[in-house]
Amino acid sequence: MGLDQISYGLIMQEIERVDSGLRSLCSVQGSLVMYPIWKYGNEEQRMKWLPKLAAGKMIGCFGLTEPDHGSNPSGMVTTFQDKGDHYLLNGAKMWISNSPIADIAVVWAKAENTEGRIHGLVVERGMEGFTTPTTHGKLSLRASPTGELVFDNVKVPKANLLPNKSGLGAPLGCLDSARYGISWGTLGVAMECYDTALRYSKERIQFGKPIGQFQLTQKKLAEMITEITKAQLLTWRLGVLKNENRATTAQISMAKRNNVHLALTVAREARQILGGMGITNEYPIMRHMMNLESVVTYEGTHDIHLLITGHEVTGLAAFK
Numbered sequence: 001m002g003l004d005q006i007s008y009g010l011i012m013q014e015i016e017r018v019d020s021g022l023r024s025l026c027s028v029q030g031s032l033v034m035y036p037i038w039k040y041g042n043e044e045q046r047m048k049w050l051p052k053l054a055a056g057k058m059i060g061c062f063g064l065t066e067p068d069h070g071s072n073p074s075g076m077v078t079t080f081q082d083k084g085d086h087y088l089l090n091g092a093k094m095w096i097s098n099s100p101i102a103d104i105a106v107v108w109a110k111a112e113n114t115e116g117r118i119h120g121l122v123v124e125r126g127m128e129g130f131t132t133p134t135t136h137g138k139l140s141l142r143a144s145p146t147g148e149l150v151f152d153n154v155k156v157p158k159a160n161l162l163p164n165k166s167g168l169g170a171p172l173g174c175l176d177s178a179r180y181g182i183s184w185g186t187l188g189v190a191m192e193c194y195d196t197a198l199r200y201s202k203e204r205i206q207f208g209k210p211i212g213q214f215q216l217t218q219k220k221l222a223e224m225i226t227e228i229t230k231a232q233l234l235t236w237r238l239g240v241l242k243n244e245n246r247a248t249t250a251q252i253s254m255a256k257r258n259n260v261h262l263a264l265t266v267a268r269e270a271r272q273i274l275g276g277m278g279i280t281n282e283y284p285i286m287r288h289m290m291n292l293e294s295v296v297t298y299e300g301t302h303d304i305h306l307l308i309t310g311h312e313v314t315g316l317a318a319f320k
């Protein structure tokens with residue numbers, strides 16, 4: 001649409017104000033599927049997939065995480081072999097948003113003949129040996145289908161390899177863009193929980209007064225709006241840097257970690273203001289709170305982002 005990064009962020013904010021699952025759909029489609037095809041793909045690949053993905057006529061998913069390799073994707077064991085006129089793909093991915101409904105999957109796998117270098121391949125639904133079992137029993141992000149990607153000797157045409165970037169930096173580049181969207185999105189959740197609690201505090205009468213008139217309730221609300229305002233400034237500044245192509249991975253990491261944590265804290269405080277009503281589905285807070293337990297884990301966990309910040313300031317990597 002030709003919009004800038006702050007406009008993109010504000011759109012993510014308003015979408016996630018509705019539900020983190022909906023924002024996840026947009027992040028995966030835009031940042032994790034369209035972005036790598038646009039950035040690392042060739043013109044033929046762009047023309048084949050991008051118009052349909054942009055119009056929502058085709059849904060994509062992003063396969064990086066594996067059952068035994070979550071926080072450390074470099075240990076992945078999904079591999080492909082060069083078989084002359086095609087690649088043969090074997091392995092499995094887990095926790096993949098949209099996998100049960102996706103038409104295509106951008107899959108990150110190691111090439112057996114280039115000493116295990118990671119490449120992106122577009123795997124299409126219907127390819128023989130490719131299945132997408134649904135993950136059941138999720139109590140979080142329930143509006144977003146999650147599943148596996150299983151590759152059992154899948155013959156992937158050579159034209160489906162993204163040629164313009166390889167190595168772990170390729171998938172991590174997509175994650176920067178998605179994490180930036182999450183930083184804005186979770187502000188939408190915090191604002192929705194705050195607004196709900198504020199309205200409720202003026203309507204709910206206890207001891208003959210609206211509960212919003214008690215100092216303890218005001219403390220909660222005042223602290224929430226202060227923290228939301230600080231995080232909005234952090235994220236806006238990140239957007240300015242992103243518009244200038246100057247935002248770093250470590251800065252994005254700091255904002256993602258801070259804002260998800262802020263949204264969780266606001267959601268918990270807001271839920272308390274609603275008392276018993278806070279745990280029902282008549283209000284959105286509990287649903288947001290449960291969703292945030294996924295958001296605090298995916299796209300790098302809370303602790304991994306702390307270690308990225310630690311690495312940035314000390315120059316010493318603590319996660320290895």
Ligand SMILES: Cc1cc2nc3c(=O)[nH]c(=O)nc-3n(C[C@H](O)[C@H](O)[C@H](O)COP(=O)(O)OP(=O)(O)OC[C@H]3O[C@@H](n4cnc5c(N)ncnc54)[C@H](O)[C@@H]3O)c2cc1C
Pocket residue numbers: 028061062063064065067069070071072094095096097098141146294297298299300301302303304307318319320
């Ligand atoms: C709903 C949902 C949707 C998802 N969607 C996608 C998707 O679309 N595509 C995709 O590829 N992935 C997706 N993921 C996967 C997600 O990115 C991973 O769950 C995440 O990276 C963590 O990996 P893990 O679950 O294996 O946890 P683990 O890596 O096993 O971590 C478990 C705990 O150990 C801690 N830990 C790990 N290593 C260290 C360390 N070095 N130092 C200190 N603590 C450490 C972590 O912080 C965490 O608390 C999704 C996950 C969820 C829950």
